[in-house]
Amino acid sequence: MTNNKNYQKTLFTFTGWFVSLLLFFPIFWMIHTSFKTELDAFSMPPSFFFFDATLENYGIVQERSNYFHFSMNSVILSFGSTFLGLLIAIPAALAMAFRPSKRTRGTLLWILSTKMMPPVGVLVPLYLIFRDFKLLDTRIGLTLVLMMINLPIIVWMLYTYFKEVPHPLLEAARLDGANLWQEIRHVLVPITFGGIASTFLLSVIFAWNEAFWTLNLTASDAAPLTAFIASYSSPEGLFWAKLSAASTMAVAPILMFGWFSQRQLVQGMTFGAVK
Amino acid sequence: MGSPRHHAEAGEFNQWRFFMELRRSDIILSRLAAGPSILLLFVWMAVPLAMTIYFSFLNYNLLEPGMEQWTGFLNYEFFFSDPAFGQALFNTLAMVGMIIVFSVVLGLLTAVLLNQDFWGRGLTRVLAISPFFIMPTVSALLWKNMLMHPVSGFFAWLFSAVNLEPIDWLSDFPLGSIIMMITWQWIPFAALILLTSLQSLDESQVEAAKIDGAGPIRMFLYITVPHLMRSVVVVVLIESIFLLTIFAEIFVTTGGGPGLETTNIAFLVYSQALLQFDVGGAAAGGVVAVILANIVAIFLMRMIGKNLD
Amino acid sequence: MATVTLKKISKSYGDLEIVHGIDLDVKDDEFVVLLGPSGCGKSTTLRMVAGLEDITGGELKIGDRVVNDVAPKDRQIAMVFQNYALYPHMTVAQNMAFGLKLQRMPKTEIQQKVDEVSKILQLGPLLDRRPADLSGGQRQRVAMGRAMVRTPEVFLFDEPLSNLDAKLRTHMRLEIQRLHRQLKTTTLYVTHDQIEAMTLADRIVIMRDGYIEQIGSPKEVFDHPNNIFVATFIGSPAMNLIPMKTKNGMDGLTLESDSIQFPLPEKEGHQVQANMDVLVGIRPTDMNLAHKDDGIAPQWKFDAKVEVTELLGAEALLDLRIGGQEIMGQVEGKDMPELDANIQITFNTEALHIFDKASEKAIY
Structure with missing residues (x-):
């Protein structure tokens, strides 16, 4: 019996690791390539172990391509849109969670439905509006767009976290003499801090990886890493090692954010339909 | 079974009570609080959508400013009679359908596997979920260059290692290649959600089935699969909404080609608007995309709505 | 310390009135329990006193002050919630x-203050812990401590013991009793558990559907229920109610049903008349097994068949059938008859209750 169990566990360990490594392999290969020289990157058969590991690519990407500019844009756009989104969404989620009306349910569903509109449906007018208001290729314009894209998810996630706070807790605070602001500051925020943090992370991830509007509404000034990496698609840009280095830097922080927030990801992506 | 239901009823009563209890100042305050979000989203959705619909009835080309003309359904006629539309619609549906099938099936297998107890399970989960967090342009170029390149790609090496002719993936199987790379991005999503759902499977139900004499296979078919059905539907609906508008992957790998072989509706609208500057035609395409997405969205909203209380 | 006065207090949600103009005077230092089934308006009433719900109509006074529109924090009250409502992110000391x-x-x-209260409640060793690390009973004590540090004029308890297991509940009941004796703070306590009400209260207020059915000391409401609702709600196992008719007999009024009949024992001031449909109430504990030499007249002995027996230990519950009537009886465990046995029982006639069937009011 125990032998059989051990055998089973070994089998699962083997297949489990195999499948996971298979899924991870492209990412591994990218990181691996980023340490090769351009020559090694192209060599056939590929060099697995016996190449001269080099950090050179990372340096070159930084120096030659203004990488810092693009990554700065990514940071500004994703964090900016997230902060702005939270600022607008927190009061809305509070109101709907603690002072629901007959219409709250419908409002929430409507807010979600806006997330389901395909971006191509509004590409043309938005492009024209941006052009006329001189917002094309500006950070402010793109920040607004990314905020609007994530706003439904932010409102929704915050709402579900706020709704889980037991009402008596807030009533206890009221009896303890707290006013509305103190209730929020001393009771609500500390209790839902984890939820607010994961909402924040998820929104940053989505904004960082957004690749429809960032490709269509930017050229260079406001272009984030998605657009920068896309520029490697031109045939002249076929420097795999440098592409890999740039890509690795572009995905590394967000990959770590993702690992931290995978639990909440389920809630955020399915709007509570899967628990 | 009784208690969660009870809880829901109590919750409903509470909500209703809070609503009835509202004072005037409360109502004003909560409207002020929720107002900006609702207003912004309404403007964000309604204004451009109305413009899209309006443009779709105009003959409007950015290269001929000031020549806009009302043309009725002409744009739609052109759009639907354009062979590119048929091709794009087929490609869109093929991508959505195939990617969903592959990602759900493979994601389900992955989820069941990762739900077993084995050494280093936590770490394997982290590895397996990773592709979902890779930005689309990175994963597209990564697959196009380092994996699928006909000469120096990793797959080419694999094929030659077993004495097969390497394949020029993106030229010979463009649609299949796109489907493959995007499936890779979405397997983790399906796996993660199904894994979450698996973990919420009631342990006592499993034990009851064991006592009733169900073996592992029947257990899976009669207990696990019905439990997962709901989550599978959710995964299918959510993936549909995202996959209907695949863009970046096509943009950086094939540019919709060769020919129109990887052009989907999203890319077609993009190229009509920003490459050919045909605003009217692109708007008509946009309206079609909105309608397609809405068909899926209706089902998804229903499921979410039911779960809201 | 303070009195609490409710004058025609009512509460409506929209068109729906759920508390219908109730009157209640809570005296200084008194321990008053609001008792009733769920949905009877007892919690709503308490929450109105706390200031957590608006008062739709009537006047609420704490001490001499009308507090209808006074904010909860300024009412000199403290409340212990059903689920304790401890702030999960604060330590016990911070909570208080x-x-x-x-x-x-x-x-x-x-x-x-915190030290003082934690000494009374023996919370000293717990002061640096968070609620998640406490047991149910400890959380309960912290919740009381949080209420006590504020040295309120009035304590409000909303079903404070309903989440504890039976043993702990008994313990905390005693604890609350002890605290009340020690602190002598006016207390309003909501529960649906009649044992809590009987053991804790100076006076019990029994509520149903937003009305007060009866106010009285535990002994009063047990011995002299005003109506059928109070009679069946108080006491466990519940009072038997036997539908009977009153008749004019040779020696005055008699009570009759298909299978049972007996003369109405004399009592002062009763309102029983002939030819009434009544319900005769008799508590299971007021029933005895008949003995040959107990000196009770034969018309007061009733033949019964034992259909179900439940031995609880010191006592035993019997499901009896007297003719067409099912009755529950309680006897001492050692006297428990055999199943299906035919026995004779007697009633303690002094403990008889009679209610008018139409109005459900006590008339005897």
Whole structure:
């Protein structure tokens, strides 16, 4: 019996690791390539172990391509849109969670439905509006767009976290003499801090990886890493090692954010339909 | 079974009570609080959508400013009679359908596997979920260059290692290649959600089935699969909404080609608007995309709505 | 300490009135329990006193002050919630200090108060823990401590023991009793558990559907229920109610049903008349097994068949059938008859209750 169990566990360990490594392999290969020289990157058969590991690519990407500019844009756009989104969404989620009306349910569903509109449906007018208001290729314009894209998810996630706070807790605070602001500051925020943090992370991830509007509404000034990496698609840009280095830097922080927030990801992506 | 239901009823009563209890100042305050979000989203959705619909009835080309003309359904006629539309619609549906099938099936297998107890399970989960967090342009170029390149790609090496002719993936199987790379991005999503759902499977139900004499296979078919059905539907609906508008992957790998072989509706609208500057035609395409997405969205909203209380 | 006065207090949600103009005077230092089934309006009433619900109509006074529109924090009350509502992110000490801190009380004074209360409740070793690390009983004590540090004029308890297991509940009941004797603070206590009500209350207020059915000491409501609802709600196992008719017999009124009949024992001031449909109430504990030499007249002995027996230990419950009537009886465990046995029982006629069937009011 125990032998059989051990055998089973070994089998699962083997297949489990195999499948996971298979899924991870492209990412591994990218990181691996980023340490090769351009020559090694192209060599056939590929060099697995016996190449001269080099950090050179990372340096070159930084120096030659203004990488810092693009990554700065990514940071500004994703964090900016997230902060702005939270600022607008927190009061809305509070109101709907603690002072629901007959219409709250419908409002929430409507807010979600806006997330389901395909971006191509509004590409043309938005492009024209941006052009006329001189917002094309500006950070402010793109920040607004990314905020609007994530706003439904932010409102929704915050709402579900706020709704889980037991009402008596807030009533206890009221009896303890707290006013509305103190209730929020001393009771609500500390209790839902984890939820607010994961909402924040998820929104940053989505904004960082957004690749429809960032490709269509930017050229260079406001272009984030998605657009920068896309520029490697031109045939002249076929420097795999440098592409890999740039890509690795572009995905590394967000990959770590993702690992931290995978639990909440389920809630955020399915709007509570899967628990 | 009784208690969660009870809880829901109590919750409903509470909500209703809070609503009835509202004072005037409360109502004003909560409207002020929720107002900006609702207003912004309404403007964000309604204004451009109305413009899209309006443009779709105009003959409007950015290269001929000031020549806009009302043309009725002409744009739609052109759009639907354009062979590119048929091709794009087929490609869109093929991508959505195939990617969903592959990602759900493979994601389900992955989820069941990762739900077993084995050494280093936590770490394997982290590895397996990773592709979902890779930005689309990175994963597209990564697959196009380092994996699928006909000469120096990793797959080419694999094929030659077993004495097969390497394949020029993106030229010979463009649609299949796109489907493959995007499936890779979405397997983790399906796996993660199904894994979450698996973990919420009631342990006592499993034990009851064991006592009733169900073996592992029947257990899976009669207990696990019905439990997962709901989550599978959710995964299918959510993936549909995202996959209907695949863009970046096509943009950086094939540019919709060769020919129109990887052009989907999203890319077609993009190229009509920003490459050919045909605003009217692109708007008509946009309206079609909105309608397609809405068909899926209706089902998804229903499921979410039911779960809201 | 203070009195609490409810004058024609009512509560409506929209068109729906759920508390219908109730009157209640809680005396200084008194322990009053609001008792009733769920949905009877007892919690709503308590929450109105706390200031957590608006008062739709009537006047609420705490002491001499009308407090209808006074904010909860200024009503000199403290409340213990059903689920304790402890702040999960604060330690026990911080939980207790929170209200005082919002009052801007000096730190040393807060410290002193917290120490004082935690000594009474033996919370000393728990002060640095968080609620998640406490047992149910400990959380309960912290919740009381949080209420006590504020030295309120009135304590409000909302089903405070309903989440504890039976043993702990008994223990905490005694604890609350002890505290009340020690602190002598006016207390309003909501529960649906009649044992809590009987053991804790100076006076019990029994509520149903937003009305007060009866107010009285535990002994009063047990011995002299006003109506059928109170009679069946108080006491466990519940009072038997036997439908009977009153008739004019040779020696005055008799009570009759298909299978049972007996003369109405004399009693002063009763309102029983002939030819009434009544319900005769008799508590299972007021039933005895008949003996040959108990000196009770034969017309007061009734043949019964034992259909179900439940031995509880010291006592035993019997499901009896007297003719067409099912009756529950309680006897001492050692006297428990065999199943299906035919026995004779007697009633304690002094403990007889009679209710008018139409109005459900006590008439005897």
